[in-house]
Amino acid sequence: MRPKIVLLLLFFALTLFAQNPFKETRYIYAIDKTLLLEGYITFGEQNVIIEYTKPQPKVLTYFEGGLSIQDENGYTATQLNANSAMNYFFMIIKAIEENNDALLESFFTSKTDAQTTILEPKDTASQMVQEVKITKNGNKLKSLHVELKNGDRITIETVD
Amino acid sequence: MKQWTKALNIGFFIVVLGLFFSFRQMWSVSTDLMALLPQNKSKTLFETYSSFKNAKEVFVATQGFDKDSLSHIKKIEERLTKENLLKLESDIKLNAPLKKYIQENIFYLRELNEKPSQNVAGIVQKLFEQITTNPYYTAIDTQDPLGYFKPLNPNKELNIKNAHLALGDFGYLSVFSLSDTSNTKESFQKVYDIVKQEVGESPNIKAFSPIFYFVENAQKTQKDVTLIIFFSTALLLFLYLLVIKNIALLFNTILTLATSGLIAFMATCSVFGSVSIFTLAFGNAVGTLAIDYMFHHYFHDHYSKSKPFSRTVFFGFLTTFGAFFIISFVDFPLIKQLSFFAMISLFLSYMQFAILFPMIGFKQAKTISTFRFSVPLPYKTIATISFLTILGAIYFLHVETDLRRLDYQNKPLMELEGFFKKATLKQDYTPILIEANSVDELILRSKTIQKEFQKTLTPLAFFVDKQTFAKRQETLQALDFEMLEKEVEKEASRIGFRENFFKNAYSQELLYPQHTELDASKIQEMGFDVVTKNNLFYTHAMVKTEDVKEVEKRGFAYGINSKEMFLESLKHVTYQLLFGGALVLVLMTTILLITCRKTLALSSSYVLFPTALILLVGINDFTIIHIFMLFIVIAFGIDYGIYMGAKEHSRVQTKNAILFSLMSTFAGFGVLIFSQIGALFAMGLVSCLGVGAIFVLLLGGDKE
Structure with a gap:
């Protein structure tokens, strides 16, 4: 259950940079190392495609009930059950796209101070997430920072 | 003396009305059909199921x-x-509380992977690769890094x-x-x-919500019954004005019917606690049966001339009263209540029409002359064919036991219910009640059902009972988790994981917790349904409808089905009903033989022909109300048979009396055919068929 929520938050982060190139810094407490990733995200009507260009080219496609990964080893697809992270993923994406506050409020309470919005997790999310920070430059997203309770940290920044 | 007797009926009514208003807090009308079913195991289980929050969501x-x-x-x-x-x-x-329970018992709630890999080094290496090379963020389950347990998904049944x-x-x-x-x-x-x-x-x-049926059906039933009572009363008044043409007699007849109805209502309330709305509608109609006594006395000059006591009407009354008396012994609250009400109402009406009215005296008005013609009817043939039809129809008769067919057919709500059931894919499911001597046994039995039957929804099977707990503990003890944890730590350090990162893997606390004793209140706190009744514990589950019989064979689970419940209730009184029915037949035959030996074919055809017609029309859909109304049609059929067989009376006047009785019966009972409530519609249908059949017989000539 836990990895799914973190996965969800990552996607949540990525969706903030819809149709934009992004840079991701992933600190992994378990190995005390930081990974750097780069890529693009595209939103379809029914799916979301995340194309990583670095460190290795990989394409992730999410659609309702399923996930596919395409890399140099070929194509793999998994059917996810209805209440899996996949649904949460779509939920978050829609929330961002549609300014769906009702949906976001299912997981977070938010505090906005000037250009920064802090999302405080509640209920199930609070078991995993310490804090989410969104920084904007005007109406444009600048960065997103997720701190997890297991010590991992993920920072995503838009690339101009 | 004359003035005093004239005022007696009014005085009696005023006293009864006074009593009714003085004790009005004691009288209540119930629309609950369940209350009319006998208390047995089936009904107790249904009531237990109804007490779950799940049943009233x-x-x-x-x-x-x-x-x-x-x-x-x-x-x-x-x-x-x-x-x-x-x-x-x-x-x-x-x-x-549920979160805490899950945290403490996580290794007992999660299913064990049957063959987890023993290659610790390989698994730890794979974990390392996942977190470093997976395109999406991956977190490690530090409690179970080797994947001995399947992920827990308490919401897996939800969409x-x-x-x-x-x-x-x-x-x-x-x-x-x-x-x-x-x-x-x-x-x-x-x-x-x-x-x-x-x-x-x-x-x-x-x-x-299922509770919407209670609210909407009660409202609709009340509205429907009020409208029908109003319509029926108006029709009766119009009819009496047209037929009786004697305001004093009409006034006294209304007072008599109202007095009898009120006393019957109050007596039924006192004995049964409340009067069913069905009994009330039925009671209003019973009045029309009683008016039959008035018509016969009136048309045969008992109120205008000094005539001896009418033996014919007495036998008619005795047969009807006797029939209700016999079936009142059937151990079924609905039947008891209806019979009790009818007996009191009929007895009081008869006493007033047969004793008080001749004392008061009423002038005979010129009646509308009716039967100037007649069609020769072969009564013997009619009686014989009807008798054979009855025998055949009884053989093929399908008794409909779905209790909801008797209630108001709330189609919009039924459609909504169907919509929700279909959307939640529960239309093929039936709720069951699981019974046990303890909460622990209840959990174990829920697990048994879940294991033995595919696609069941058994909420309590989520928990861990003592037996399952002990088995799992034994399995876990057989696996050397202490050694595995050390190996994981060693391999993790070698591959490049942070020191002590897996220190919480397979902790003693999670591997060997104390078994959590669960009682009903703890389970309820966690949001699950458990109720206690008579030192037994109950919970619910949903199983595929075709599996219910098989599940019930376990001896601790019962399907909740109002149709079955009603059938079981009926089964309990089948012999009583058959015995009562046979006794009624014996009574009627005896009275027919005593009073109409010479006109047996003619008189019996008044019972046999309507009965045959009713059985034929309702052969595929005969409810308990059809059965009960059939008894009533038989009762007034036999009254008319007796009247027709009586030689001391003018046949035309007897026919007149029967015709007007039939018209008032239609006004009382027949109008119920316009009701949307299944039970009342059945009453109306049966009485209309009875009225129609008797009317045809009335057209017949004097010769058999």
Whole structure:
């Protein structure tokens, strides 16, 4: 259950940079190392495609009930059950796209101070997430920072 | 003396009316069909099931999965829970006690992977690769890095979309339970009102709850019965004015019927606690049976001339009263109540029409001359064919036992129920009740059913009973987790994991916790349904309908089905009904033989022909109400048979009396055919068929 929520938050982060190139810094407490990733995200009507260009080219496609990964080893697809992270993923994406506050409020309470919005997790999310920070430059997203309770940290920044 | 007797009827009515108003807090009318069923195991189980919050949940769904729909359902949730009448049950978040229970028993709740890999080094290496090379963020389960346990998903039976419960492809779904568990009509009404107020009439929102049947059906039944009573009374008044043409007699007849009805109502209330709305409608109609006595006395000059006591009417009354008396012994509250009401009402009416009215005296008005012609009818043939038809029809008769067929056919609500069941894929499921001597046994039995039957929804099977706990503990003890944990730590350090990162893997605390003793209140706190009754514990589950019989063979699970319950209730009284029916037949035959030996074919055809017709028309759909009304048709059929067989009276006047009785019977009983309530419609249909058949017989000539 836990990895799914973190996965969800990552996607949540990525969706903030819809149709934009992004840079991701992933600190992994378990190995005390930081990974750097780069890529693009595209939103379809029914799916979301995340194309990583670095460190290795990989394409992730999410659609309702399923996930596919395409890399140099070929194509793999998994059917996810209805209440899996996949649904949460779509939920978050829609929330961002549609300014769906009702949906976001299912997981977070938010505090906005000037250009920064802090999302405080509640209920199930609070078991995993310490804090989410969104920084904007005007109406444009600048960065997103997720701190997890297991010590991992993920920072995503838009690339101009 | 004359003045005194004239005032007696009025005085009697005033006293009864006074009593009625003085003790009005004692009288109540019930619309609950369940209350009319005998108390047996089946009914007790049904009542137990009804006490679960699960049986009275309120479902609200908003169409679509867009942001407006989600925002709408959340607002509805907020408003409906604001007054604490309803509690949101569809929240997919786990409550605190359940969360704690899961945390403490996680290795006992998660299924064991049958063949976990023994290659610790390989698994740890794979974990390292996953977190470093997976394109999406991956977290490690530090409690079970080797994957001995399958992931736990307490919401796996739910359809969730956008973090909210979903109703198939329709939209979002919210499920509420009633905070007030008193199960009173008032509490149901409050909930109904608030839901209707919040949900409104929007086509994009659907709301349903089984409790809506209680509220809407009671309202519709009351409205329907009031309208029918009003219509029936108006029709009767018009008819009496047309036929009797004697205001004093009409006035006294109305007083007599009202007095008898009121006394019967008060006596039934005192004995049974309340009077069913069905008995009330029936009671109004019984008055029309009683008016038959007045018509015969009146048309044969008993009120205008000094005539001896009418033996014919007495035998007619005795047969009807006797029939009700015999079937009142059938151990079925509905039958008892109807018979009791009818006996009192008929007895009082007869006493007044046969004794008091001749004392008061009424002038005979010129009656409308009717039967100037007659068609020769072969009564012997009619009686014989009818008798054979009855024998054949009884063989092929299908008795409909679905209790809901007798209630108001609330089609819009039934459609809504069907919609929710279909959308939640529960239309092929039947609720069952699981019984045990303890909560622990209840959990074990839930698990047994879940294991033995595919696709069951057994909420309590989620928990761990003592036996399962001990088995799992034994299995875990056989696996050397202490050694595995050390190996994981060693390999992790070698590969490059942080020191002590897996220190919590397979902790003693999770491997060997104390078994959590669960009682009913703890289970309820965690949001699950358990009730205690007579030192036994009950919970519910849903099984495929075709599996119910098999599940019941376990001896601790019972299907909850109102149709079956009614059938079982009927089965208990089958012999009593058959015995009662046979006794009634013996009584009628005896009276027919005593009073109409010479006109047996003619007189018996008044019973046999309507009976045959009713059985033929209702052969595929015969309810208990059909059966009961058939008894009544037989009762007035035999009255008319006796009257027709009486040689001391003018046949034309007898026919006149019967015709007007039939007309008033139609006005009393027959109008019920316009009712939307199954039970009342059945009463109306049967009486219309009876009236029609007897009318045909009346057209016959004097010769048999």
